[in-house]
Amino acid sequence: MKNNVFVAIRASIVFIVLCGILYPLACTGLAQLFMPSQANGSLVHNAEGEVIGSALIGQQYDNPAYFQGRVSSIDYNGAGSGSNNYGPSNPELLQRTKDSIEAWKTANPDVPVSELPIALVTNSGSGLDPHITPASAEVQIPRISKLTGLSQQQLHELVEEQTEGRDLGLFGEPRVNVLELNLKLQAMMTQ
Amino acid sequence: MGIVQIAVVLVVLVLLVKPLGTYVYNVFSNEPNRTDRIFGPVERWIYRLIGLRNREGMTWKKYAITLLLTNAALAFISYLILRIQSILPLNPNGVGAMEETLSFNTVISFITNTNLQHYSGESSLSYFSQMAVIMMMMFTSAATGFSAAIAFVRGITSRGNSLGNFFEDFVKAHTRIFLPAAIVVTMILVGLDVPQTLQSTLTVTTLEGAMQNIAIGPVASLESIKHLGTNGGGFFGANSSHPFENPNGLTNVIEILSMWALPASLPYVYGRFARNRKQGWVVYSAMMALFLVFLATVYTSELHGNPVMNSLGIDASQGSMEGKEVRFGIPQSALFTAVTTAATTGTVNNMHDTLTPLGGLVPLAQMMLNCVFGGKGAGLMNMLMYAILGVFIAGLMVGRTPEFLGRKIEPREMKLIAIAILIHPLIILGPTAIAFLTDLGSGAISNAGFHGISQVLYEYTSSAANNGSGFEGLADNTSFWNITTGLVMLLGRYVSMIAMLAVAGSFVRKQWVPETIGTLKTDNRWFVGILVGTVLIIGALTFLPAIALGPIAEHLTLG
Incomplete structure (x- = not known):
């Protein structure tokens, strides 16, 4: 039995080194060597080559001329993550959604509320959702067209071009990456 | 498309069961096989390092004590690391030492394979702690559970007095299953955009x-073992809903299969040990039948959406999107929720607190039953416990002597099984009641009304089932919650594990009785029904009142 105590302690130390230090360091080394772009957070660069964010982390857009992402209780601060965790019967969920709908009406007088997709007025789980549904991009086109002077046709084409399908044509949902979409939009505006 | 993508994942899982089960059986059957040539030298080197001279068989008592000793040593060292992480290396973000009760809770949470997280990884852990404590315990706790399950199966299927050697099982679970699988899955995940770096939090314009901070780190290496070991503790607070942990539909499917394939293949492993594969398929079918009912419930409920939100006049056809990510939508979110609580992983790709009442009932109920596939080993042990109970009840009803796998079931085993079954509701409902009686407990509720009851109930159910997911709105990082859930996790893990090893210890010494015409068959379709029935009856008798006060009441009042 005494022998087993020593083996247990030695086994603990061996496995802390093996699984807790060697394994993650080896993985980091291999990842950095063979897939540095993915391993470092899929950074997005602008035309000048400066890093403007990560393709995987959503951003806050205060200018209504840009496509807006989903509701984020943490204002897309990537230092943290998460949401308010409002349960389905929570009155604050109802209030927040009603406020979002009112704000939508003011900013998008030309689009009926019945076309506003639920994804645009709900908080994502991570608070950092980089995507919106294609329908959520489409309904913003009239507003953006008015504010930027770009034609609705041009914007439709842009959204279509930026829409990603399901992975392997099967898994997940069709989606539009808001940062990449707005980056293209910015380029079109300055042309 | 929703149902098609779910069906494809289910088919892939079914196809994985046999090859994976065969492999796991070969690892633990201790019969010589081809893989010895690859792994043998590494294992002999580890045996030498840890000072294991002979690998003789252990009685159930010795097996259990050795398991506990090893877990205790790991927990003690981990606690020390968390308390002094501020002065240890690999701390580029300057994270301070973790507070006592939170460290206590975190260590227990990970050593018990629960991964309930009262901290947020981004701000509370250094990279060294993420690696040497969190990732390390994700391996060791999974290997511990796996070893216990294998020992239990050996006990009920063989004769002698040995359940095997704990250290040998523990080492082999690492070298032949978890480490190689984790490295492969890590590399696939990095290829699909999950980060793996040691640099500090990024700041971008x-x-x-505007300025945006983006937390990052060695995410992929944690992500792989988090699922393979059915651990579930996220690198980030938002867990697998965070785009760095789970960036697309394909990573979502890989994570689902990683956490599901090993638990799903364990019944097959059991069939191989029992030298009657049908025994394994019976257990597997019972698990799958229960799972499909739960999956269908959460999927339709989320697709149907929250009536309150649907009545606002917006286009709510997509379903309940609060707390969910666009890239997963309803199908991949519902599937993930069903699998994570079936396999008791506890990783989440959507916020369970925000699920519709009936959608939220599914994870809760699966954790209460705790045998629909189940975590590393625990699920199989629980299901076999129900099988023995089912034989006992059904056998007595039709006047047959209760026998299981050729051994008489006697009072000693039934007493132990009663302990293992009763401890689960006791440590869920008891603490839930205590929490409601005190301000310390009820003050943490963030959603008023019936949903608040669900929040507290969910927290203790998740702790007892060693799941680790949460209705995360609950303000649970206080001494009260850290200590009570810590104790519940400890009891939930080790009491039933030791009771089940004791059952195995008494089975292994029994005389085999020849099968007669009076023996109740446990390897046919009828027994699947008996098994499912036993699970549902016991589950309903214990938990229905509590569920009625929480999710069901909320559902009825939402209108």
Whole structure:
């Protein structure tokens, strides 16, 4: 039995080194060597080559001329993550959604509320959702067209071009990456 | 498309069961096989390092004590690391030492394979702690559970007095299963955009010129073992809903299969040990039948959406999107929720607190039953416990002597099984009641009304089932919650594990009785029904009142 105590302690130390230090360091080394772009957070660069964010982390857009992402209780601060965790019967969920709908009406007088997709007025789980549904991009086109002077046709084409399908044509949902979409939009505006 | 993508994942899982089960059986059957040539030298080197001279068989008592000793040593060292992480290396973000009760809770949470997280990884752990404590315990706790399950199966299927050697099982679970699988899955995940780096939090200037901080780190290496070991503790607070942990539909499917394939293949492993594969398929079918009912419930409920939100006049056809990510939508979110609580992983790709009442009932109920596939080993042990109970009840009803796998079931085993079954509701409902009686407990509720009851109930159910997911709105990082859930996790893990090893210890010494015409068959379709029935009756008798006060009441009042 005494022998087993020593083996247990030695086994603990061996496995802390093996699984807790060697394994993650080896993985980091291999990842950095063979897939540095993915391993470092899929950074997005602008035309000048400066890093403007990560393709995987959503951003806050205060200018209504840009496509807006989903509701984020943490204002897309990537230092943290998460949401308010409002349960389905929570009155604050109802209030927040009603406020979002009112704000939508003011900013998008030309689009009926019945076309506003639920994804645009709900908080994502991570608070950092980089995507919106294609329908959520489409309904913003009239507003953006008015504010930027770009034609609705041009914007439709842009959204279509930026829409990603399901992975392997099967898994997940069709989606539009808001940062990449707005980056293209910015380029079109300055042309 | 929703149902098609779910069906494809289910088919892939079914196809994985046999090859994976065969492999796991070969690892633990201790019969010589081809893989010895690859792994043998590494294992002999580890045996030498840890000072294991002979690998003789252990009685159930010795097996259990050795398991506990090893877990205790790991927990003690981990606690020390968390308390002094501020002065240890690999701390580029300057994280301070973790507070006592939170460290206590975190260590227990990970050593018990629960991964309930009262901290947020981004701000509370250094990279060294993420690696040497969190990732390490994700391996060791999974290997511990796996070893216990294998020992239990050996006990009920063989004769002698040995359940095997704990250290040998523990080492082999690492070298032949978890480490190689984790390295492969890590590399696949990095290829699909999951980060793996040691640099500190990024600061970028956004498209609009604002400053944005982006937490990052060695995510992929944690992500792989988090699922393979059915651990579930996220690198980030938002867990697998965070785009760095789970960036697309394909990573979502890989994570689902990683956490599901090993638990799903364990019944097959059991069939191989029992030298009657049908025994394994019976257990597997019972698990799958229960799972499909739960999956269908959460999927339709989320697709149907929250009536309150649907009545606002917006286009709510997509379903309940609060707390969910666009890239997963309803199908991949519902599937993930069903699998994570079936396999008791506890990783989440959507916020369970925000699920519709009936959608939220599914994870809760699966954790209460705790045998629909179940975590590393625990699920199989629980299901076999129900099988023995089912034989006992059904056998007595039709006047047959209760026998299981050729051994008489006697009072000693039934007493132990009663302990293992009763401890689960006791440590869920008891603490839930205590929490409601005190301000310390009820003060943490963030959603008023019936949903608040669900929040507290969910927290203790998740702790007892060693799941680790949460209705995360609950303000649970206080001494009260850290200590009570810590104790519940400890009891939930070790009491039933030791009771089940004791059952195995008494089975292994029994005389085999020849099968007669009076023996109740346990390897046919009828027994699947008996098994499912036993699970549902016991589950309903214990938990229905509590569920009625929480999710069901909320559902009825939402209108």
